[in-house]
Amino acid sequence: MSLQFSIWLIVGLTFALYIGIAIWSRASSTNEFYVAGKGVHPIANGMATAADWMSAASFISMAGIISFLGYDGSVYLMGWTGGYVLLALLLAPYLRKFGKFTVPAFIGDRYYSNTARTVAVFCALIVSFTYIAGQMRGVGVVFSRYLEVDINSGVFIGMGIVLFYAILGGMKGITYTQVAQYCVLIFAFMVPAIFISIEMTNNPIPQLGFGSVGSDGVYLLDKLNGLHQELGFSQYTSGSKSRLDIFFITAALMIGTAGLPHVIVRFFTVKKVSDARKSAGWALLFIAILYTTAPAIAVFARTNLIETVSEKNYNNMPSWFKKWEDTGLLEFNDKNNDQIIQYNGNENINELTIDRDIMVLANPEIAQLPNWVIALLAAGALAAALSTAAGLLLVISSSVSHDLIKRIVKPDISEKGELIAARFSAFFAVLLAGYFGINPPDFVAATVALAFGLAAASFFPAIVLGIFYKRMNKEGAISGMVIGILLMLFYMTKFKFGWFGGGDSSDWWFGISPEGFGTVAMIVNFIVSIAISNLTKEPPKEIIDLVENIRLPNDTDD
Amino acid sequence: MKFIKSKDYWRKNLKYLIILLSIWFTVSFGFGIILVDQLNTIQFFGFKLGFWFAQQGSIYVFVILIFVYIYLMNRLDKKFRSSK
Numbered sequence: 078m079s080l081q082f083s084i085w086l087i088v089g090l091t092f093a094l095y096i097g098i099a100i101w102s103r104a105s106s107t108n109e110f111y112v113a114g115k116g117v118h119p120i121a122n123g124m125a126t127a128a129d130w131m132s133a134a135s136f137i138s139m140a141g142i143i144s145f146l147g148y149d150g151s152v153y154l155m156g157w158t159g160g161y162v163l164l165a166l167l168l169a170p171y172l173r174k175f176g177k178f179t180v181p182a183f184i185g186d187r188y189y190s191n192t193a194r195t196v197a198v199f200c201a202l203i204v205s206f207t208y209i210a211g212q213m214r215g216v217g218v219v220f221s222r223y224l225e226v227d228i229n230s231g232v233f234i235g236m237g238i239v240l241f242y243a244i245l246g247g248m249k250g251i252t253y254t255q256v257a258q259y260c261v262l263i264f265a266f267m268v269p270a271i272f273i274s275i276e277m278t279n280n281p282i283p284q285l286g287f288g289s290v291g292s293d294g295v296y297l298l299d300k301l302n303g304l305h306q307e308l309g310f311s312q313y314t315s316g317s318k319s320r321l322d323i324f325f326i327t328a329a330l331m332i333g334t335a336g337l338p339h340v341i342v343r344f345f346t347v348k349k350v351s352d353a354r355k356s357a358g359w360a361l362l363f364i365a366i367l368y369t370t371a372p373a374i375a376v377f378a379r380t381n382l383i384e385t386v387s388e389k390n391y392n393n394m395p396s397w398f399k400k401w402e403d404t405g406l407l408e409f410n411d412k413n414n415d416q417i418i419q420y421n422g423n424e425n426i427n428e429l430t431i432d433r434d435i436m437v438l439a440n441p442e443i444a445q446l447p448n449w450v451i452a453l454l455a456a457g458a459l460a461a462a463l464s465t466a467a468g469l470l471l472v473i474s475s476s477v478s479h480d481l482i483k484r485i486v487k488p489d490i491s492e493k494g495e496l497i498a499a500r501f502s503a504f505f506a507v508l509l510a511g512y513f514g515i516n517p518p519d520f521v522a523a524t525v526a527l528a529f530g531l532a533a534a535s536f537f538p539a540i541v542l543g544i545f546y547k548r549m550n551k552e553g554a555i556s557g558m559v560i561g562i563l564l565m566l567f568y569m570t571k572f573k574f575g576w577f578g579g580g581d582s583s584d585w586w587f588g589i590s591p592e593g594f595g596t597v598a599m600i601v602n603f604i605v606s607i608a609i610s611n612l613t614k615e616p617p618k619e620i621i622d623l624v625e626n627i628r629l630p631n632d633t634d635d
Numbered sequence: 636m637k638f639i640k641s642k643d644y645w646r647k648n649l650k651y652l653i654i655l656l657s658i659w660f661t662v663s664f665g666f667g668i669i670l671v672d673q674l675n676t677i678q679f680f681g682f683k684l685g686f687w688f689a690q691q692g693s694i695y696v697f698v699i700l701i702f703v704y705i706y707l708m709n710r711l712d713k714k715f716r717s718s719k
Contacts, residue, residue, distance in 0.1 A: 143690075148689060151667060151690050154694060158697050159659065162656070162659045162697050289680075289681055296681035298681055298682060315686075320669070320671075324668050327664065327668065331663075351709060355705055358698070358701040358704075361697060365695070369690075628644075628648075629638060
């Protein structure tokens with residue numbers, strides 16, 4: 078079977094599966110459209126959350142990023158998993174008990190204010206749009222690399238598929254397709270990882286393999302550190318960023334994760350409070366399978382790559398080297414014309430430029446795995462991108478149809494009308510996301526980090542204080558959110574886009590990068606919220622009762 | 636089944652949160668970042684220990700922490716649900 082044919086076959090089969098699930102689980106009420114009828118099993122919800130969470134970037138780029146950053150890459154590993162502990166312990170059970178459809182609904186009700194609700198809607202929209210543009214682009218890139226269609230057609234195909242199952246099925250359809258997508262993506266990620274681990278260390282478990290000895294009897298990580306030293310790179314297990322910055326970036330990613338509306342809303346879909354806790358546990362377990370394998374792949378791929386190319390003759394390179402050279406992901410520039418590849422940490426000597434995505438994409442070929450594994454990888458990358466895009470789409474459509482139209486603009490809208498409005502907003506959101514996927518603004522890459530910073534600086538304090546601090550009132554929450562978000566936007570635009578006088582890393586406040594600044598903005602939000610709320614009138618009695626009620630797990634029939 | 640509305644439930648919950656979140660902070664920010672250089676002098680199989688905590692250990696502990704919390708809270712919920 079030719080490679081092209083296997084790829085079309087496997088991608089086609091998985092797409093047919095997603096569409097089949099969407100038809101089977103279409104939504105007929107707003108309750109089903111927004112929160113899947115609140116009847117999702119905690120394990121199924123855990124898988125759906127994991128697929129929702131792991132985007133094209135986690136699937137394709139993360140192992141590669143880590144393999145170039147070494148220890149510094151730990152910020153992503155800890156940052157994008159540690160947030161689930163905060164979710165499970167501080168947010169999910171209480172928000173489930175509260176029992177509404179969206180995050181802005183909680184903020185609006187808890188702070189008895191439509192101003193707070195509107196601020197929350199805008200935060201949710203900004204965060205979700207910056208995210209979804211990247212996902213549509215990811216779909217396009219995967220299509221163009223594996224199926225030999227151009228990126229734009231790839232984006233159109235992706236838009237069509239997402240549109241179909243998100244509009245038809247709402248949260249219910251999305252949840253069950255995400256369960257299928259999780260299975261596809263984790264299988265596709267693990268198969269090559271296991272094969273490569275066996276090949277390099279004789280250990281089938283990649284998590285243990287990268288701490289084992291290679292065929293030459295030396296620990297793999299010691300060997301890689303040695304290679305790095307020889308070639309002038311900083312030591313793999315130590316990294317080069319400042320510890321303070323690592324600390325702040327990790328914290329911003331963790332707290333941002335816990336504040337992302339498309340993740341939080343998944344916990345509204347289960348039956349009861351104890352299920353919300355359970356599904357957070359399952360979600361993290363399913364995510365951890367990929368996140369603990371990625372650093373192993375990073376080490377395997379890095380060692381493999383250096384050993385294959387370093388100081389070797391260009392004409393003797395294996396066939397995958399030439400193939401990825403054609404795609405532009407590998408570039409060899411023979412500066413001293415000796416036909417030998419010098420790969421070095423010193424920019425003046427280095428002759429090889431490697432795109433980080435190649436570490437995952439070329440893995441099956443480097444390990445000489447059969448065609449169906451490569452096809453599986455394509456299907457897995459698409460599953461990762463589509464599932465995240467669909468989850469974000471739903472947050473956008475429910476923020477508009479439920480929080481803006483139903484609660485503020487037209488409260489007397491019928492359930493049927495609201496459902497139509499929800500489907501229309503999903504439709505326009507896909508078109509807009511597709512537009513950004515085809516014409517990506519330069520700042521897409523920069524703004525993914527912005528999304529985490531924004532979520533950390535705006536939602537997280539408002540939600541946590543809303544649950545754990547009864548005295549918290551609307552004046553405090555609104556000023557905290559507004560100041561947190563503006564401070565974050567100011568810092569990011571100043572140092573990322575050069576606004577407000579710009580500046581480089583030597584001008585960073587306390588040496589903290591824009592990626593880590595979300596933590597600072599969040600702390601400021603907490604301080605402002607608590608201070609203002611103590612200077613103003615305490616919240617009304619019924620709000621205190623509401624807070625006391627969400628703290629207890631009893632169902633209404635208890 | 637009636638849920639007994641008592642301040643003790645919330646107090647117990649807060650106690651669990653403080654203990655579990657301290658462990659959460661220690662394994663990630665503590666072992667994986669602040670103390671990473673000291674721990675890297677210890678060899679743990681083929682890993683330097685600090686590096687292992689940052690890229691593997693902390694994630695395993697996160698998963699365990701959530702399941703411990705699930706267990707503790709289910710037990711607590713049961714205690715406060717009486718048949719009266």
